[in-house]
C-alpha cells in the first residue's frame with residue numbers, strides 16, 4: 513500500500529478562503545474579529561510562527577496586533593500586559609507564543625488569559641470543558657488534526673488511536689478529542705515500554721515526540737492513518753518530522769507530510785477560534 517497524502521497546506525488554503533467570506537459577513541454586522549499575539553524574546557522559530565499567524569490573519573480580514581516583549585521581561589510585566597488585553601473590549605483573542613523563557617511560569621501566564629479570549633484553548637477552564645465534552649476553544653494543533661481526518665471522512669468511532677507524546681498542547685488534548693469521538697485511545701510517552709508493539713495496534717497513529725524520525729514503517733500497521741506532528745530542522749537546514757516518511761508511507765493508508773502537514777493547520781484553526789471568540793463576545 514502507498515499512502516494518500518493528508519496535505520495540510522491545501523486544506524488550510526481552502527478553509528482560509530471560507531473564513532475570509534465569514535469575516536466579511538461578520539464585519540457587515542459590525543463584528544471585527546481581532547487577535548493579539550504576544551511574543552517574548554527572539555526565538556527564531558517562534559518569530560516565524562508569529563509572522564505566519566499575522567499573515568493568515570491579514571489574508572482572512574482578521575485584524576491583529578503583535579506585542580513584542582524582550583527576553584528579560586518579568587513575569588509580572590507580562591501578566592500586566594495580558595490583563596490590559598483582557599480588559600480591551602476590541603480584542604477577541606489573546607495568544608502568548610510558547611515556549612516562554614525559563615524565568616516565566618508558563619502555567620501562570622496561561623491562567624492569566626481570560627478563558628473567553630483563550631483562542632489557544634490552553635486555559636484550565638477550557639481544558640476542563642474539553643474533558644467534559646462541552647463546547648469550547650479546541651487547542652489548535654489537535655483541532656487541525658481532527659479537521660484533516662474529517663476532511664477525508666476517516667472513521668474514528670471504534671478505532672484504536674495511539675498517541676505518542678503527552679504534551680499539554682498536543683498529545684493530551686488529541687487523545688481527549690479522539691475519545692470524545694469514541695476511539696479507543698492509548699497514550700505513549702518516553703517511559704512507555706514496548707512502544708513499537710503498541711504503535712502497531714493503531715488504526716490512527718499520532719506521533720508528537722519531538723525527535724527526528726523516531727518512528728519508521730516498522731511501527732505502522734498496514735492501512736493505518738499516520739499523523740506526524742514533529743517539526744525538526746536537519747543539519748542540511750531542511751525540515752523533517754518525527755516519522756521516517758518513506759518507510760511509513762508504504763504501510764499507511766493516509767499520512768501527513770512535514771512540512772505542509774499538521775503545521776499549517778495549527779495556524780488555520782487559530783483563525784477559526786478567533787472568529788468563534790468574536791462571535792461569542794459580541795453576543796454578550
Ligand SMILES: Nc1nc2c(c(=O)[nH]1)N[C@@H](CN(C=O)c1ccc(C(=O)N[C@@H](CCC(=O)O)C(=O)O)cc1)CN2
Nearest residue numbers: 561608609610611632652653771772773775776778779
Ligand atoms: N501559543 C502557542 N504556542 C505554540 C503553538 C501553539 O499552538 N500555540 N504551537 C507550536 C508552534 N506553532 C504555532 O504556534 C506552529 C508550528 C508550525 C507551524 C507550521 O506551519 N509549520 C510549517 C513549517 C514552518 C517552517 O518552515 O518552519 C509546516 O509544518 O509546514 C505553524 C505553527 C509551538 N508553540
